[in-house]
Amino acid sequence: MVLGTFNHLILSKVMLKRPLELIPYADRLFKVFRRVLEPTDAVDQRVFRGQEGRRKDILMAALTEFEKHGYEGATIARIAKRAGVTQPTIYEYFKSKEDLLYSIPEVAMQDFLKSLEESLRxxxxxxxxxxxxxxxxxxxVRDAPTYYRLLIMELRNNPGFYDSPGYRSLREYSARFVEIVKEGAASGYFRDDVDITCVQNLYFGTFDDLTIQFLLDGKQQYIVGVSEYLFDLTYRALKKD
Known part of the structure; x- marks a missing residue:
């Protein structure tokens, strides 16, 4: 939890060049960690669902090739062969291999956002x-491990990704989390003085950490338990005294 939160902070500072005074910010984080750690009494979706035609085939093929060979090792020729199209056909849909790489999260998040809205409606x-x-x-993560491996291994450390529509789609998804927290604070369900930035880093940093563990061991039977753990962790930081 703690390491995941700080990894998320450092990634934001280095890759996004966000101004962040880490020492003063540590005091705010400490308050959140203390609330989280103090004793207390207290339908499967697929990445490309709904995507049809050649663009979907190309993206699915690229996702497989990028995972198998890495970004540098994957070639347009291999992607075209796996998708069952010619190389010129790929360039009808994507400007370059980099454009193809950056397009995968954009399409994935469109489906994730759609299913999320349905579940929250x-x-x-x-x-x-x-x-x-x-x-x-x-x-x-359970339903789309290949996508998350690509996101963590190939995209997170790529500076160009942070200027792409794919990254903006990720931000749109995370914005739903912030909206829920703000709504809860405004309606009295959560603390009205909640430090949203700290809680956001706590949640997404811990989520990233758990995602890496899941991708390494692939123990799907713990999915519900992980959800309960993440919820309990986050709710402790948000609940009223």
């Missing part, structure tokens, strides 16, 4: 919306 209680957001995101 009839939930008015921010606490329930928070739990379902977390469950949805954890399930997305």
């Amino acid at each position: 009839n939930l008015d209680n921010p606490v329930n919306r928070l739990y379902n957001f977390i469950l949805h995101q954890v399930r997305s």
Whole structure:
């Protein structure tokens, strides 16, 4: 949890060049960690669902080739062969191999966002919306491990990705988390003085850490348990005293 949070912070500072005074910010994080750690009494979606035609075939082929050979090792020729199209056909849809790489998250997140909105549609209680957001995101790792490997191994460390529509799609997804937290604070379900930035880094940093562990061991039976853990962790940081 702690390491994942700091990894998320450092990634934001280095890759996005965001101004961040780490020492003063540590005080804010400490308050969140203390709240989280103190004792207390207290439908499967696929990445490319709905995508049809050659563009989908090319993206699916590229996803496989990038995972198998890495970005540098993958070639347009291999991608075209796997997709069952010619190389010129790929360039009708994508400007370059880099454009193809960056397009995968954009398409994936469109489907993730659509299914997320469906799962949250009839939930008015921010606490329930928070739990379902977390469950949805954890399930997305289970259902699309190849995509998440690509995201972590090839995209996260690529500076150009942070200027792409694919990254903006990721931000749109994470914005739903912030909306739920703000809604809960405004309606009295969560603390009204919640430090949203700290909680956001806590949640997504821990989520990234758990995602890497899942991709390494692939133990799908722990999906619900991971969701419960993430929810409990996040809710402790948000709940009123």
